[in-house]
Amino acid sequence: MKKILLAVALLSPLTKTSVFAQADYQADSVFIRKIFNTALSEGKSYEMLKTLTQDVGPRLSGSAGAAKAVEYTRDVMKQLQFDNVFLQNVMVPHWVRGAKEQGAIVIGKQKISVPIAALGGSVATAKEGLKARVIEVKTFQELRDLGTEKVKGKIVFFNRPMDPTRLNTFEAYGGAVDQRGAGPSEASKMGAVGCIVRSMTTRLDDIPHTGSMRYASGAPIIPAAAISTNAAELLSKTLKEKPETEFYFKQNCETLPDAPSHNVIGELKGVKTPAEYMVVGGHLDSWDFAQGAHDDGSGCVQSIEAVRLLKVLGYKPNNTLRAVMYINEENGLKGGIAYADSAKSKNEKHVAAIESDRGGFTPLGFGIVGTPAQKAKIMGWQKLFSAYGIHELGVGGGGADIGPLGPQGTVLLGLIPDSQRYFDYHHASNDSFDKVSKRELELGAASMAAMLYLLDKYGVN
Amino acid sequence: MKKILLAVALLSPLTKTSVFAQADYQADSVFIRKIFNTALSEGKSYEMLKTLTQDVGPRLSGSAGAAKAVEYTRDVMKQLQFDNVFLQNVMVPHWVRGAKEQGAIVIGKQKISVPIAALGGSVATAKEGLKARVIEVKTFQELRDLGTEKVKGKIVFFNRPMDPTRLNTFEAYGGAVDQRGAGPSEASKMGAVGCIVRSMTTRLDDIPHTGSMRYASGAPIIPAAAISTNAAELLSKTLKEKPETEFYFKQNCETLPDAPSHNVIGELKGVKTPAEYMVVGGHLDSWDFAQGAHDDGSGCVQSIEAVRLLKVLGYKPNNTLRAVMYINEENGLKGGIAYADSAKSKNEKHVAAIESDRGGFTPLGFGIVGTPAQKAKIMGWQKLFSAYGIHELGVGGGGADIGPLGPQGTVLLGLIPDSQRYFDYHHASNDSFDKVSKRELELGAASMAAMLYLLDKYGVN
CATH class of the missing domain: 3.50.30.30 (Glucose Oxidase; domain 1)
Structure with a gap:
């Protein structure tokens, strides 16, 4: 079969980008295995989600719960000793249900x-x-x-x-x-x-x-x-x-007057090009009567966990890596917009952004929004993900919160988990912690960490 | 790309078996789409599972619950007007927990x-x-x-x-x-x-x-x-x-003396070779303190549903198709053994057997046990399954209950669903109906029906 594969490789449009050196492949395989092993045996995402959903609870933009969620996720990333943890001011709509x-x-x-x-x-x-x-x-x-x-x-x-x-x-x-x-x-x-x-x-x-x-x-x-x-x-x-x-x-x-709130950001400083950024994120707000376990507590804790995994495994990123909790995805997207505006005004070059906002279910792939060459490059990493059930790279888009980064040339990736159960719970009172499987959540976090690692190591061009 | 694909096809060991006529491919695609659409919009598996788990309940071999489960599944298949519904006598171990x-x-x-x-x-x-x-x-x-x-x-x-x-x-x-x-x-x-x-x-x-x-x-x-x-x-x-x-x-x-019990069998008579059999099955018994929703109520109702789907879509099988509820998988496998013994003594040629006993979760593939040529032939149908998330054909084995058919030359297939949550519930009191997703269950049933259809239409050799 070797000859055939070579023939295909020579003619394939993916060739230039998808084939990387055997030594790198081995090293990447080993490192990604470590990411998954750590997530599945010593992961923190499930515990964080328990606190965010059961102790913090519902967190619609403008509510006391949202403010508590901002504090909690900031504190968590500080305790994890991320290099830098900070808030970004965002004015958000403030709608209340009343009786x-x-x-x-x-x-x-x-x-x-x-x-x-x-x-x-x-x-x-x-x-x-x-x-x-x-x-x-x-x-x-x-x-x-x-x-x-x-x-x-x-x-x-x-x-x-x-x-x-x-x-x-x-x-x-x-x-x-x-x-x-x-x-x-x-x-x-x-x-x-x-x-x-x-x-x-x-x-x-x-x-x-x-x-x-x-x-x-x-x-x-x-x-x-x-x-x-x-x-x-x-x-x-x-x-x-x-x-x-x-x-x-x-x-x-x-609808009350707009209220002050925050995006919450934690970062690992880049070693080579610290002024270039790669972000993983989810949205911090949920609907007012829901714990927001799948939507989108999962995405938040997976993002923190993805960065934490790289940190505890001693990875020194080239670019600055950020976990971002966007506020107000549900009824305004003000957090995502503010984040992109800030990146632009501060001239922070955002190379790639990953979002998880489709629930904490078994991951199956990543959607990719980028140039054909960028998509092809990322899809060329498929082999490194196959052992973990990730088999759909490039099917689907990014995510609502990272969308506003698109015009800045940022490659956008969305984690694609199994979707069968998502709408059983979406925007409803039963979107609670008990509906999340620890292993499924951890697999998503590990997949995001692995993708972040490859993006950071190889870039997108 | 056409030339490349052709070149690969000509040299691939799968060629002879995996390439089927374009017209067949189109017809099969359409029919399999109908199977999935029917399962997802008018499926009966979830309703059957509700009765089997909540009304019948726990059903350890030898118990009153097991006897009730035999009656229930027989009655269901009779109501569905399968061509022939019958019981097979099996002596089973009878262990009781007591206080x-x-x-x-x-x-x-x-x-x-x-x-x-x-x-x-x-x-x-x-x-x-x-x-x-x-x-x-x-x-x-x-x-x-x-x-x-x-x-x-x-x-x-x-x-x-x-x-x-x-x-x-x-x-x-x-x-x-x-x-x-x-x-x-x-x-x-x-x-x-x-x-x-x-x-x-x-x-x-x-x-x-x-x-x-x-x-x-x-x-x-x-x-x-x-x-x-x-x-x-x-x-x-x-x-x-x-x-x-x-x-x-x-x-x-x-442990009390062995008790009389039954396998439950429903069939659609084959039109061309009625003396050749293809079976889909799960095991009817569960542990004594569990509703046995994932283990293996799901496999039972999916098997009935797989045959029902082909029947309501008007498919006239070549071979005789059977849904089989095996008794006593948990603590003896007497049902699986009795079934294979009966097939042998009655000279019923069993061409292929499918089992679902890994929970009613999102299906990802089928394990296959057969000759390399048989495996290759079945794996050649991959393209027909890809739209439904089934992407692992040939990874893994068949199933415990159908294992005894192996020595008769039967090709054995096991439905492989996502495994992340299975052992949260396995053999435990929380293996209950509420842990099963309707859509995930239905997708498994449809996958089994589609596989049964292809096996019946194309055979295994």
């Missing part, structure tokens, strides 16, 4: 309570709540086709499920989340007085999943909430039998 | 209770329990090196953890389980009066994991139990500080 929402399907005098959660950014209903007839649609087009006459004064109910047949659940989410993000304004443009959305999950259960929405400028502002998938099924069935069915909901959320 | 065990670390007058579970097949202690000093070892060699003088009259405590650095947790299990299976007799040969074993899991928690053991002929028979990993850590620490520490345990288990 627990109420929701009910109303059939004449019968009221059936259903699990409901205000969407992030929504306004409250009137104090007495909102009750109106319901019009169910699956798409914006269907809504527009109904015409304002049929929608006026009603609550629009978006009920298009995530497509369960998509293997990658993020694709299924992408195919449904317009209902939550833009649905309320689409509804109000047609005269609706309120909007409810089927929760973004493929499961049938009683747990509402929140998430951010944005009011389109010019459209009337109406209250919006998510109901559980079981409630959506029941409401849909009821409407078919009794079209005069009403929906009632009451919520008390409000 | 709940007690265990304690005893330091002078202080008693610290610890979670404990008798090993399957163990004898009881005396009625008043067993109390003795403890000798901790990691290996049989270490035990033998101590000599009978130091071991006599003591309880041997096997405390070698599963190696957390093995990516494949089954390898870590394989490297530690000798302590449970053969440890009691190794200990008694050296004069020990009892044996306790660290639970087979990489987690540190308070849940004891049982499992089968066997007494070596000629060795004195002593009671044996597993203690939780936290208890093992505590005992080990205590022994270092106070070597005179004793351990106390009391258990009431006993």
